Amino acid sequence: MVAKALKSFFRRVFSRMFGQKKELKMGFYGPPNAGKTSLANRICKDFTGEEIGSVSKVPHETRSVQFKEKVEISYKGKKMMFKIIDTPGIATKIDYEDFLKFKIKKKDAKNRAKEATQGVVESIKWLDDMDVVVIVLDATENPYNQVNITIIGNLVARKIPVLIVANKVDLRKANIKKIESAFPEYDVVGISARYGKNLEEFYESIFKLAKKV
Amino acid sequence: MAKKKSLGKIRGFSIQFLPYSELSGMDSTQRIKKILNIVLGNVILIIQGKIESHEESRLIEDTMAMIGHVKGFKGIELAVISGDNDGGFFVRIRRGLINAMGGGNLGALTIIGPATIVKEIKKNPKKIELLLDR
Numbered sequence: 001m002v003a004k005a006l007k008s009f010f011r012r013v014f015s016r017m018f019g020q021k022k023e024l025k026m027g028f029y030g031p032p033n034a035g036k037t038s039l040a041n042r043i044c045k046d047f048t049g050e051e052i053g054s055v056s057k058v059p060h061e062t063r064s065v066q067f068k069e070k071v072e073i074s075y076k077g078k079k080m081m082f083k084i085i086d087t088p089g090i091a092t093k094i095d096y097e098d099f100l101k102f103k104i105k106k107k108d109a110k111n112r113a114k115e116a117t118q119g120v121v122e123s124i125k126w127l128d129d130m131d132v133v134v135i136v137l138d139a140t141e142n143p144y145n146q147v148n149i150t151i152i153g154n155l156v157a158r159k160i161p162v163l164i165v166a167n168k169v170d171l172r173k174a175n176i177k178k179i180e181s182a183f184p185e186y187d188v189v190g191i192s193a194r195y196g197k198n199l200e201e202f203y204e205s206i207f208k209l210a211k212k213v
Numbered sequence: 214m215a216k217k218k219s220l221g222k223i224r225g226f227s228i229q230f231l232p233y234s235e236l237s238g239m240d241s242t243q244r245i246k247k248i249l250n251i252v253l254g255n256v257i258l259i260i261q262g263k264i265e266s267h268e269e270s271r272l273i274e275d276t277m278a279m280i281g282h283v284k285g286f287k288g289i290e291l292a293v294i295s296g297d298n299d300g301g302f303f304v305r306i307r308r309g310l311i312n313a314m315g316g317g318n319l320g321a322l323t324i325i326g327p328a329t330i331v332k333e334i335k336k337n338p339k340k341i342e343l344l345l346d347r
């Protein structure tokens with residue numbers, strides 16, 4: 001507790017002395033297949049020209065934490081340096097048989113499942129390290145999922161600011177309202193990571209979020 | 214073992230109720246171990262109250278570590294029902310549960326079950342509803 005308070009005190013003092021040069025660690029968390037990598041890619045592409053990782057309709061595509069440093073997000077004259085951290089989707093269950101539907105060979109499916117379980121553990125381990133976290137949810141899915149609540153609960157306990165993104169609003173089944181009523185204490189931004197819809201509001205929210213650190 | 218309350222059996226699995234008093238004296242490591250031991254025995258566990266969020270994330274980590282090491286284990290389903298939220302599948306059985314446990318306001322309930330069994334029930338939810346209405 002004390003160490004954490006000191007750390008944040010020094011961070012504030014130093015960033016003031018050296019003019020906000022330090023990058024904020026921004027983690028992308030959420031269930032598998034929600035669009036974390038799609039969104040992280042968009043941001044990285046917009047501001048560095050490079051992507052961060054591969055996207056797939058098969059869940060657990062991201063199976064280890066990947067990051068991009070020195071991503072300077074600038075929007076309407078505001079500028080801020082981030083380290084973007086894309087994490088493996090967190091789940092309470094992983095069955096290799098679920099991957100067979102996607103025409104993945106049994107051996108590869110088993111391997112994917114094994115890596116995915118390790119990825120979940122890695123994601124959780126990294127939670128402690130974040131300055132701010134963007135929770136990416138698939139707006140066509142039920143948000144009252146205990147995994148979402150567990151992640152947010154952990155972030156609240158660690159006093160890490162949270163922004164919730166309701167992704168895939170391009171789909172007709174998307175329901176932002178449901179996500180808003182599930183998490184009334186949080187800002188919820190509806191976007192489409194795939195089609196780049198409403199990213200302006202997302203960037204605006206990111207600057208608001210960074211102020212809470 | 215203290216008052217374990219088995220609610221019944223449907224084809225090789227049972228439901229066990231764990232009063233909070235059985236967990237309150239334990240530290241996090243002991244709690245998680247106890248919970249996982251029960252669930253690994255093909256039991257759906259219903260805990261009165263809820264565990265801390267850091268314990269939930271530890272539970273997920275330990276669950277992941279067991280997949281691939283415990284034969285047939287594919288993980289868990291986890292739900293906390295506190296009354297007004299919509300927990301999907303589990304909420305439908307909540308009413309039955311409260312009745313089965315003798316009614317009254319029990320506050321939150323945490324339900325943890327082996328993923329394979331919950332998947333089976335989802336295919337045929339009537340089975341468990343019937344059981345709980347008894």
Ligand SMILES: Nc1nc2c(ncn2[C@@H]2O[C@H](COP(=O)(O)OP(=O)(O)OP(=O)(O)O)[C@@H](O)[C@H]2O)c(=O)[nH]1
Pocket residue numbers: 031032033034035036037038039054055056057058059060061062063087088089090136167168169170171191192193194195
């Ligand atoms: N329709 C629609 N599909 C999307 C959107 N964003 C992502 N997707 C799709 O959803 C799938 C999963 O996207 P990813 O970005 O890989 O999701 P993720 O959260 O990184 O998934 P994991 O790495 O498995 O945890 C892919 O098929 C994407 O094309 C969106 O805004 N709209």
Ligand SMILES: [Mg+2]
Pocket residue numbers: 036037038054055061062087088089
């Ligand atoms: Mg990903």
